[in-house]
Amino acid sequence: MERIYLPAIFGGMIITLGHFFKKKVTFQYPEVKRPFAPVYRGMHVLKRDENGAERCTACGLCAVACPAEAITMVAAERKPGEEKLYREEKYASTYEINMLRCIFCGDCEDACPKESIFLTDRLVPSDSLRQRFVYGKDLLVEPMEASKRVDISQRQTKEVLEFKKRKELQHNRLK
Amino acid sequence: MPKVTIDGKSIEVPEGTTILNAARMIGGDIVPPAMCYYSKLKTSGGYCRTCLVKVSKGSEKDPRPMPKLVPSCRQTVMDGMEVENITSPEVVEARAGITEFLLINHPLDCPICDQAGECHLQDLGYEHGKMKTRYEFKRREFEKIDIGDKIKLHMTRCILCYRCVKVADQLCSCRNHGVINRGDVAEISTYIENVVDKDMSGNMIDVCPVGALTDKTFRFKSRVWFTKPVDAHRTCDKCSGKVRLWYKGEEVLRVTARKDKYGEVEDWICNSCRFDHKKTSDWVLETPSHVDHHSVISANHYETEKALENLRSDIEKHQKHLKESKFALGQGVMNPNNQ
Numbered sequence: 001m002e003r004i005y006l007p008a009i010f011g012g013m014i015i016t017l018g019h020f021f022k023k024k025v026t027f028q029y030p031e032v033k034r035p036f037a038p039v040y041r042g043m044h045v046l047k048r049d050e051n052g053a054e055r056c057t058a059c060g061l062c063a064v065a066c067p068a069e070a071i072t073m074v075a076a077e078r079k080p081g082e083e084k085l086y087r088e089e090k091y092a093s094t095y096e097i098n099m100l101r102c103i104f105c106g107d108c109e110d111a112c113p114k115e116s117i118f119l120t121d122r123l124v125p126s127d128s129l130r131q132r133f134v135y136g137k138d139l140l141v142e143p144m145e146a147s148k149r150v151d152i153s154q155r156q157t158k159e160v161l162e163f164k165k166r167k168e169l170q171h172n173r174l175k
Numbered sequence: 176m177p178k179v180t181i182d183g184k185s186i187e188v189p190e191g192t193t194i195l196n197a198a199r200m201i202g203g204d205i206v207p208p209a210m211c212y213y214s215k216l217k218t219s220g221g222y223c224r225t226c227l228v229k230v231s232k233g234s235e236k237d238p239r240p241m242p243k244l245v246p247s248c249r250q251t252v253m254d255g256m257e258v259e260n261i262t263s264p265e266v267v268e269a270r271a272g273i274t275e276f277l278l279i280n281h282p283l284d285c286p287i288c289d290q291a292g293e294c295h296l297q298d299l300g301y302e303h304g305k306m307k308t309r310y311e312f313k314r315r316e317f318e319k320i321d322i323g324d325k326i327k328l329h330m331t332r333c334i335l336c337y338r339c340v341k342v343a344d345q346l347c348s349c350r351n352h353g354v355i356n357r358g359d360v361a362e363i364s365t366y367i368e369n370v371v372d373k374d375m376s377g378n379m380i381d382v383c384p385v386g387a388l389t390d391k392t393f394r395f396k397s398r399v400w401f402t403k404p405v406d407a408h409r410t411c412d413k414c415s416g417k418v419r420l421w422y423k424g425e426e427v428l429r430v431t432a433r434k435d436k437y438g439e440v441e442d443w444i445c446n447s448c449r450f451d452h453k454k455t456s457d458w459v460l461e462t463p464s465h466v467d468h469h470s471v472i473s474a475n476h477y478e479t480e481k482a483l484e485n486l487r488s489d490i491e492k493h494q495k496h497l498k499e500s501k502f503a504l505g506q507g508v509m510n511p512n513n514q
Binding site for chain 2 (some may be wrong): 088
């Protein structure tokens with residue numbers, strides 16, 4: 001009677017062997033990382049413009065659009081001589097996102113009129129202290145160096161790029 | 176009493192009432208918008224053309240329609256007059272054109288402007304404006320000036336409604352603020368810089384429909400929709416003392432006069448109330464001010480009864496549907512009442 005199991009065993013082995021030649025669904029993390037979708041909504045970045053000035057003007061639209069009320073900011077007036085640091089006459093002196101409150105919906109980047117805030121494909125690292133999840137400008141604003149800038153070109157949809165080409169709609173450029 | 180019909184709604188008004196005021200007596204969405212007319216300021220109105228309406232029947236005695244659109248803030252009603260406002264495509268088109276004109280020189284710096292969120296031009300543009308501009312020439316620009324130590328004049332944003340000039344004329348004791356030059360180069364100016372420091376001059380900030388005159392003590396402090404308005408009063412020998420405090424947390428960021436649903440000041444307040452009393456202990460608090468449901472200031476304030484009403488009717492509809500539906504929850508385990 002035991003011989004009757006043999007076909008089932010061979011059947012099982014064929015399936016097992018078959019899997020040796022199939023593409024693996026697992027990754028050897030952390031050596032190999034799973035690629036992110038280009039529009040993945042991860043940690044936020046506050047962009048600088050091509051001259052390195054912060055784009056955010058503390059208009060508060062991201063904060064009012066935020067369904068989780070995770071964003072707070074304090075505005076300040078740019079002083080003469082700070083033109084290279086801040087793009088417009090008003091800027092955010094503090095800008096905080098509570099990453100524990102944030103639901104990564106992306107409404108803030110939709111609301112932003114200055115192309116300043118974007119969600120990126122970076123992850124918010126884990127931590128053991130709640131206070132450290134309140135990210136300030138030190139963690140959100142991208143570095144000044146050109147090589148360390150955060151690339152968000154993938155997030156600019158065809159419609160946005162088309163929009164930016166049209167002269168009569170450009171109220172966002174500097175004179 | 177003459178009887179006037181506006182968009183099919185009739186009302187009898189006293190002799191000499193303007194069409195705009197008659198429409199305000201009827202109320203609702205037939206009220207024409209007004210950028211320069213201000214009921215509390217004499218001789219205001221007639222500059223901006225936002226309130227243009229069509230008079231399709233002049234009066235009972237002379238039923239001919241008026242040949243052109245008329246500014247409703249200046250045109251008085253006659254008996255039997257029939258007026259079309261939002262029902263006339265001609266008026267709607269003209270208003271879109273006027274909005275485009277008003278926006279020709281107006282900068283799109285709403286993200287910076289302190290008036291954003293309570294700006295009448297923003298509302299007008301949102302309702303009647305187009306998304307793009309056809310204007311390709313250089314826009315006029317001015318340097319920002321301080322008129323007095325409490326008011327900032329940002330002339331680039333001005334739409335020349337003359338309201339602040341009327342305030343200076345009618346509320347302040349001597350005339351020191353007006354419009355110089357004509358036409359395209361006209362600008363609001365003080366005759367001698369830094370002299371607008373009269374008792375009631377701060378009301379210019381409240382009457383300004385755009386962000387041309389702003390409170391320097393509130394400059395860039397907060398966006399209006401992050402502040403919470405509360406009605407309050409104090410005994411003041413110069414004014415009524417009835418104000419609106421704008422709180423952020425426990426801090427009073429600014430003090431303004433109370434405004435009605437047309438954005439007009441109810442009682443003028445003096446500069447001392449407006450600029451010098453910014454502590455809760457200076458005031459007797461009355462009640463949180465009602466903020467219109469459509470205003471961005473109501474965002475995150477959870478006072479919006481409208482949404483709750485909608486929700487309630489939705490729930491009722493849903494319950495009715497459940498009752499009628501054959502899939503109604505019965506004796507099964509899915510019914511939470513059975514556990």
